[in-house]
């Protein structure tokens with residue numbers, strides 16, 4: 001065990017959604033996969049980031065994960 005190894009927990013929050021565009025999510029309003037704008041992290045579940053953005057088609061909030 002190397003004590004100088006970077007902490008995984010701190011690295012998890014360094015993820016920047018804006019560097020990974022376009023993001024796709026399922027919009028419940030449009031009932032189809034859509035491009036998500038202005039994605040932001042709302043939480044972390046295990047190895048996945050929980051994000052929320054706005055549907056490019058209708059502007060409704062679209063929750064998704066990466």
Ligand SMILES: [Zn+2]
Pocket residue numbers: 027028029030031034055056057058059060
């Ligand atoms: Zn939509």
